[in-house]
Amino acid sequence: MTDHYELTMLQAALQSGAAHRTCVFEVFTRSLPAGRRYGVLAGTGRFLEGLQNFKFSERELNFLAERKVVNEETIEYLRNFKFTGNIYGYAEGEIFFPHSPVLQIEGTFAEAVILETYLLSILNYDSAVASAASRMSIAAGTRPCLEMGSRRAHEEAAVAAARAAVIAGFTSTSNLEAGLRYGLHTIGTSAHAFTLLHDTEEDAFRAQLDSLGLDTTLLVDTYDVEKAVRLAVELAGDQLGAVRLDSGDLVAQAMWVRELLDSLGNQKTKITVTSDLDEYAIASLAAAPVDSYGVGTKLVTGSGAPTSSMVYKIVARENSEGVMEPVAKASKNKSSVGGRKNAVRRINDSGVATAELIGVDVTAPADSNDRELLVDFVINGELQPGFTGAEGVRAASTRHAQSIRELPRNASRLSAGEPVIPSEFIVKEQTN
Amino acid sequence: MTDHYELTMLQAALQSGAAHRTCVFEVFTRSLPAGRRYGVLAGTGRFLEGLQNFKFSERELNFLAERKVVNEETIEYLRNFKFTGNIYGYAEGEIFFPHSPVLQIEGTFAEAVILETYLLSILNYDSAVASAASRMSIAAGTRPCLEMGSRRAHEEAAVAAARAAVIAGFTSTSNLEAGLRYGLHTIGTSAHAFTLLHDTEEDAFRAQLDSLGLDTTLLVDTYDVEKAVRLAVELAGDQLGAVRLDSGDLVAQAMWVRELLDSLGNQKTKITVTSDLDEYAIASLAAAPVDSYGVGTKLVTGSGAPTSSMVYKIVARENSEGVMEPVAKASKNKSSVGGRKNAVRRINDSGVATAELIGVDVTAPADSNDRELLVDFVINGELQPGFTGAEGVRAASTRHAQSIRELPRNASRLSAGEPVIPSEFIVKEQTN
Numbered sequence: 007m008t009d010h011y012e013l014t015m016l017q018a019a020l021q022s023g024a025a026h027r028t029c030v031f032e033v034f035t036r037s038l039p040a041g042r043r044y045g046v047l048a049g050t051g052r053f054l055e056g057l058q059n060f061k062f063s064e065r066e067l068n069f070l071a072e073r074k075v076v077n078e079e080t081i082e083y084l085r086n087f088k089f090t091g092n093i094y095g096y097a098e099g100e101i102f103f104p105h106s107p108v109l110q111i112e113g114t115f116a117e118a119v120i121l122e123t124y125l126l127s128i129l130n131y132d133s134a135v136a137s138a139a140s141r142m143s144i145a146a147g148t149r150p151c152l153e154m155g156s157r158r159a160h161e162e163a164a165v166a167a168a169r170a171a172v173i174a175g176f177t178s179t180s181n182l183e184a185g186l187r188y189g190l191h192t193i194g195t196s197a198h199a200f201t202l203l204h205d206t207e208e209d210a211f212r213a214q215l216d217s218l219g220l221d222t223t224l225l226v227d228t229y230d231v232e233k234a235v236r237l238a239v240e241l242a243g244d245q246l247g248a249v250r251l252d253s254g255d256l257v258a259q260a261m262w263v264r265e266l267l268d269s270l271g272n273q274k275t276k277i278t279v280t281s282d283l284d285e286y287a288i289a290s291l292a293a294a295p296v297d298s299y300g301v302g303t304k305l306v307t308g309s310g311a312p313t314s315s316m317v318y319k320i321v322a323r324e325n326s327e328g329v330m331e332p333v334a335k336a337s338k339n340k341s342s343v344g345g346r347k348n349a350v351r352r353i354n355d356s357g358v359a360t361a362e363l364i365g366v367d368v369t370a371p372a373d374s375n376d377r378e379l380l381v382d383f384v385i386n387g388e389l390q391p392g393f394t395g396a397e398g399v400r401a402a403s404t405r406h407a408q409s410i411r412e413l414p415r416n417a418s419r420l421s422a423g424e425p426v427i428p429s430e431f432i433v434k435e436q437t438n
Numbered sequence: 439m440t441d442h443y444e445l446t447m448l449q450a451a452l453q454s455g456a457a458h459r460t461c462v463f464e465v466f467t468r469s470l471p472a473g474r475r476y477g478v479l480a481g482t483g484r485f486l487e488g489l490q491n492f493k494f495s496e497r498e499l500n501f502l503a504e505r506k507v508v509n510e511e512t513i514e515y516l517r518n519f520k521f522t523g524n525i526y527g528y529a530e531g532e533i534f535f536p537h538s539p540v541l542q543i544e545g546t547f548a549e550a551v552i553l554e555t556y557l558l559s560i561l562n563y564d565s566a567v568a569s570a571a572s573r574m575s576i577a578a579g580t581r582p583c584l585e586m587g588s589r590r591a592h593e594e595a596a597v598a599a600a601r602a603a604v605i606a607g608f609t610s611t612s613n614l615e616a617g618l619r620y621g622l623h624t625i626g627t628s629a630h631a632f633t634l635l636h637d638t639e640e641d642a643f644r645a646q647l648d649s650l651g652l653d654t655t656l657l658v659d660t661y662d663v664e665k666a667v668r669l670a671v672e673l674a675g676d677q678l679g680a681v682r683l684d685s686g687d688l689v690a691q692a693m694w695v696r697e698l699l700d701s702l703g704n705q706k707t708k709i710t711v712t713s714d715l716d717e718y719a720i721a722s723l724a725a726a727p728v729d730s731y732g733v734g735t736k737l738v739t740g741s742g743a744p745t746s747s748m749v750y751k752i753v754a755r756e757n758s759e760g761v762m763e764p765v766a767k768a769s770k771n772k773s774s775v776g777g778r779k780n781a782v783r784r785i786n787d788s789g790v791a792t793a794e795l796i797g798v799d800v801t802a803p804a805d806s807n808d809r810e811l812l813v814d815f816v817i818n819g820e821l822q823p824g825f826t827g828a829e830g831v832r833a834a835s836t837r838h839a840q841s842i843r844e845l846p847r848n849a850s851r852l853s854a855g856e857p858v859i860p861s862e863f864i865v866k867e868q869t870n
Contacts, residue, residue: 007588007593007596007597007614007615008614008615009586009588009589009612009613009614009626010612010613010614010617010624010625010626011612011626011627011628011629012626012629013614013626014626014627014628014649014650015627015628015629015631015632017649017650018628018632018645018646018648018649018650019632019635019645021645021648021649022636022641022644022645022648022649024635024636024641024645027635029635031631056593065618066614066618069614069617069618070614073617073624075614075624077649115631115635119631119632122589122629122631123588123589123593123596123612123613124593126589126590127588127589127590127591127592127593127595127596128592128593130589130590130591131591131592131595132592154441156439156441156555156559157441157554157555157558157559157562157750158558158559158562158745158747159559159562159563159592159595159745160559160560160563160564160591160592160594160595160598161439161488161555161556161559161560161594162592162593162594162595163559163563163591163592163594163595164439164555164559165439166592180441180442180443180555181441181442181555182439182440182441182442182445182498182501182502182507183439183440185442185501185505186497186498186501192442192505192507193442194441194442194443194444194445194446195443195446195447196443196446196447196450197443197444197447197554198751198752198767198769199447199463199547199551199554199751199752200447200450200451200551201767202752202755202765202766202767203451203456203459203461203547203752203755203765204454204456205757205758209454209456212454213450213451213453213454213456214450216450216453216454217446217449217450217453217454217509218446218449218450227767227769228767228768228769229767229768230768252769253769254769303745303747306745307744307745308744312739312740312744313590313591313735313738313739315590315735318589319630319631320630320631320634320635323634323635325637326637333634333635334634335630335633335634335659335660335661336660336661336662337630337659337660337684337685337686
């Protein structure tokens with residue numbers, strides 16, 4: 007899971023000797039997707055899990071040798087690869103803004119450079135999903151959002167998407183593998199295929215109620231919604247769990263289905279909707295009598311922003327005398343700020359965030375309310391506890407909820423706008 | 439890699455007995471992404487590879503039991519699961535249109551229903567990438583397109599994206615894992631980090647040339663492009679392979695860099711560009727002296743259409759008397775056409791495609807030039823040869839190139855428009 011050029015750079019740097027220079031690389035984004043007011047970091051736990059197994063197998067090394075991707079010296083280095091440096095960054099689930107140093111890798115050039123593709127793949131995708139999920143969760147208010155997008159994303163991305171969605175406020179997922187790997191709550195009952203499989207809708211509803219119980223969710227829009235709702239109540243009585251609407255004008259439909267259910271004595275039967283929802287559709291359903299939202303395509307594709315444009319840049323390295331120096335490229339539309347960053351979220355006396363302070367080769371000043379944002383993930387190659395597996399997801403979900411509460415009220419606006427707080431660089435004073 | 443509801447449907451259908459009815463499910467899309475003139479099918483080979491290992495491990499079965507996702511009878515069914523039905527579909531790399539039956543699964547409801555999420559995940563993502571890649575390849579004309587988007591997609595999606603890109607005309611990828619799995623050609627030399635690692639640009643260029651040879655590609659926009667090009671030629675002479683531009687106004691830059699290289703005697707040194715390209719940017723560079731395009735973000739996110747909106751619908755099944763019947767739901771904005779499809783691409787005497795004929799429970803009429811589109815992939819559970827691994831990718835790439843040549847000229851227009859040929863249903867005549 008590395009790009010070809012990481013290994014050719016490694017080869018050239020091993021030959022020049024520069025491969026062993028200590029470096030600091032940082033992950034950040036130059037801007038948020040157009041109109042977004044904040045981003046949500048996700049994927050750190052998956053990266054840390056993967057880093058424990060980031061090794062090159064003999065099959066892979068043979069491929070590199072046969073294809074002459076790199077020379078024997080480089081292959082020997084990869085055979086013994088183990089990351090021994092330090093990793094710091096924003097806690098998973100944390101909000102981020104342009105230039106927030108969400109991950110820092112400190113190690114030799116050799117060990118830092120070959121992580122680039124792997125870690126960016128994870129953070130870029132997972133954060134795109136979490137950032138969309140957070141807006142949807144906010145739009146849904148207290149109603150639960152259910153992740154159902156697996157079929158619209160690569161099969162492994164689907165598992166990561168479910169995880170990211172739960173970090174950013176979703177309550178459950180349809181993806182069983184995500185349930186298994188990360189301890190997520192999974193949900194699901196039936197699709198149109200189940201109704202169509204049976205000779206009649208009544209046969210299908212009976213089969214489902216017999217097998218899954220009266221509190222199941224019946225899908226009522228295969229043929230005629232009104233007939234299906236009446237049939238569902240006739241068969242299940244007032245204990246029917248929920249009905250699901252997956253097509254048509256959801257607002258109008260939810261209104262009259264609610265009235266119909268109530269008139270039949272099914273005040274406790276819930277309504278769940280699942281048709282092409284995004285944060286705007288969810289917001290437009292706020293006044294409709296809907297109990298939960300199933301979200302698919304728009305969630306797993308980041309609701310218009312399917313990747314997070316995070317980049318991985320070298321910001322400091324030892325020079326030939328062994329002294330650490332800031333470095334940055336000067337390309338026209340892609341310039342970077344050199345030097346190791348740290349970061350503080352400025353919090354005012356009302357507990358509201360007012361700025362993202364990013365110190366460059368200097369500690370960002372902090373008042374008593376302010377929050378330090380960098381966490382120790384890996385020290386001298388040793389993973390610190392609490393960031394991976396189901397435990398990591400729970401912690402990230404809690405972190406996300408806390409960070410959201412701290413943002414100014416504007417953060418929850420869905421209309422396009424600037425980042426809800428500014429990112430401010432704090433630079434060391436020059437002494438001439 | 440299944441959705442929770444597939445297994446609850448299985449449980450209810452096992453209990454009602456309907457699980458063992460023979461069914462036909464089909465994969466199709468109701469429409470192409472807005473403005474697209476054709477789609478490219480990709481992922482079939484990956485699905486067929488995965489189907490060979492589509493089993494439920496004891497760890498997974500324990501999870502289903504502990505979480506009470508399904509009952510013991512269902513778990514027992516899953517423990518012994520093996521697909522024994524038939525799979526037909528469009529050859530991988532084939533062009534598709536709205537309602538093209540790109541994959542058909544024939545088997546019991548039980549064995550067909552649990553494949554839904556897995557196969558849609560694969561086809562939806564891979565086809566999104568291939569469809570974008572095809573437009574980019576056409577825009578690039580005879581210049582090679584290189585896939586470099588791994589970092590902007592989930593780490594496993596990145597491998598699938600590289601594979602889909604090569605099927606749709608890309609010549610190579612930066613993703614080494616994709617090279618290993620599918621025999622793809624991989625490429626890469628160095629990033630800005632390599633230049634910044636060294637004390638000077640000269641040190642960096644020297645290190646790269648020493649290690650990778652004079653025919654390497656030097657990245658010349660870390661500091662000052664003109665100085666870097668002059669330095670590169672000074673160090674490598676006229677054997678320098680290529681220079682890479684990754685920022686700024688690429689058209690203008692390519693022009694003067696080409697002139698500079700020529701004036702220095704480096705007529706053979708190539709120029710490759712890699713900055714945020716999509717099919718439109720590639721088209722706008724057609725007149726610029728560029729030799730190859732490195733494409734990243736826009737490729738792996740489907741250039742505005744990150745998924746293909748393919749659905750998996752039951753279209754026919756046995757009734758309680760064992761007779762096959764067409765079935766379809768009647769939902770308001772999501773109706774389907776029941777009945778098993780077949781498909782023919784109508785080709786006129788000039789060899790140009792004029793229509794996608796989709797027969798519904800009837801063979802679509804074919805003239806001598808017309809092309810039957812359905813291929814046998816799996817018969818009675820047995821995978822037919824030639825569709826998987828590196829062999830499958832090569833065949834798909836060839837199929838794609840042939841199908842593209844057959845399309846009307848309008849297919850290559852990048853401006854928004856209707857599908858380049860219409861999809862026409864051929865329905866059995868009703869006998870009353």
